[in-house]
Amino acid sequence: MTTYDIALIGFGGVNRTLAELIATRGDELSLKLGFGLRVVAITDLRLGSLVQAGGIDLAAAFRLDPGVETFAACGGSAEPDNEHVIRTCPADIICEATFTNPTDGEPAASHVRWALESGKSVCTTNKGPVALHGAELAELARRNGLGFEFEGAVMSGTPVLRFAKQLLPGLALNGFEGILNGTSNYVLGRMEEGLSFDESVREAQQRGYAEADPTADIEGYDVQLKVLILANELLGADLTLADVQRQGISALTHQVLSRAAGQGRRWKLVGSARRNPDGTVSAGVAPAALPLDHGLAGVSGANNAVSFNTDLLGPVTVSGPGAGRVETAYALLSDIIAMHGARNQVATNA
């Protein structure tokens, strides 16, 4: 049976959870999937880096106390030399789960590029590399015969990208509408129930949904990146971030939401794109008062959903978790499974 050697770039919640899945369920997964997984490298901002070609002792890695100990305690280095590790470690697949800024997609974009340049397939949960450098990185992967997968960049492990790419063949996809941010959706739900905007945001922070600085979620920046990814990947658009109009929910009040409720409507932060008659694609993020029988009106709390507008089926919707450690770790696993499938197909075509 094939075993893929993987490198975990970033050892926070997501990649740590992936490592836990491999440690606790690896044998069961191997039986089910037909391949094994072995972690041969880990880098992390706080823990440093560790490369062991024979396979890392994950139990020892889990025991380290970040901020106090480093991989130096396991024979590695206190320095997270991402570029060196990515370029030189003996991994087949790089699992990239660090962070990204919304301006140039760094450092995640460089992690992906280094992987592809050094002959390694890569999966990432970061939106930045895909939204801002998707075409360039996909072309680099194609040229080098490598995999580049990123299901987790939109709605964590809920397979929305693969749904649209694989399960709607022969249909014309004319656009989509989505609820793509759990924090803002949670805040709107609590405001409907009577809380003020500030109270709702504070509660979302207490529950761990919202960051200390909630701007990216509340003002639609997070959704803007996801809309850009979906529009370019699924509608074949060639948009940049500036092409995606953006408006957040901070101007909405409890009064506005109650008035809508009285009229059988519910405010949601909707990310959408549509193909225009001239073939161009328009995309944006804005609050909308949806009628209760709209497919997205019932998506509540931290759930997310995307409704795809098709010619023969009308709207078809996938909903599920939009975030979460385990859910996002599964996105990486599903990416590896997809790469395994593609590799086997190439092998049989050769």
Next chain:
Amino acid sequence: MTTYDIALIGFGGVNRTLAELIATRGDELSLKLGFGLRVVAITDLRLGSLVQAGGIDLAAAFRLDPGVETFAACGGSAEPDNEHVIRTCPADIICEATFTNPTDGEPAASHVRWALESGKSVCTTNKGPVALHGAELAELARRNGLGFEFEGAVMSGTPVLRFAKQLLPGLALNGFEGILNGTSNYVLGRMEEGLSFDESVREAQQRGYAEADPTADIEGYDVQLKVLILANELLGADLTLADVQRQGISALTHQVLSRAAGQGRRWKLVGSARRNPDGTVSAGVAPAALPLDHGLAGVSGANNAVSFNTDLLGPVTVSGPGAGRVETAYALLSDIIAMHGARNQVATNA
């Protein structure tokens, strides 16, 4: 480019629409899908049968007035000799869209069996053959190296079977809950809005959602078959129809629905199955008062949805049309596309 010769068994709404898609969009579809489709046989209870190995003139077939004219006018026969046509016509693929009874799945089940026995792949939109003879027919197809696809048996062209089979790899599927009948869902919606049960059913009949005899929809027989298909196909159960508990919506009243609405709940007819700790599968159909934040509570009107309970992602839901001529014709097209994909994979593995 490969061209598949197809036979249409039944020339009512669904297969007629498939023929219209082929007639009007065939070239566009060929470009997109990499194969062509040619109709070489049609049978229909009222129109009789027509076999033309060089391809049927579909425009002439569309012009026939069922009940007045027959295929005899085009050089065929006034008799719909389904067994003879299915066994001897030169089709690669049989598209079965006749009807089925819920007791033994006939006549659709025989149509499928004759196709597979005579070396032809088959796709069907009928629940009966899959629910009542699924394992036997799948085994017959496997043994003869043929395709047997039936996405349209549940939720028309909305890809719920393929979603669960293809897009949740590595997850444990522990059960599902679904709204699987548009008529009963429409009736419940109208009762919530104040109509009586009888008024709601009458309106559904006037709008073409409900049959003259609405029993199958209202009393849960239709959902029972769909739950049986999903449980056996997706949970690996080996249930028979009698194993699926069934209760319809005819005992619900406007008063019961309004009381639930006052408590933030909404009655839905829910088909569900779950894997028990001992590995067995329990399945049933029954009305349930769902809280408004339940993923299925917002599925309104004639829409359908299935929520899959997974270990790592929690519930993941697909919603879309549950019926319709075009939507069901697309199910057949998606089945043919799937068979083309499988054939190419076998060819490259050889």
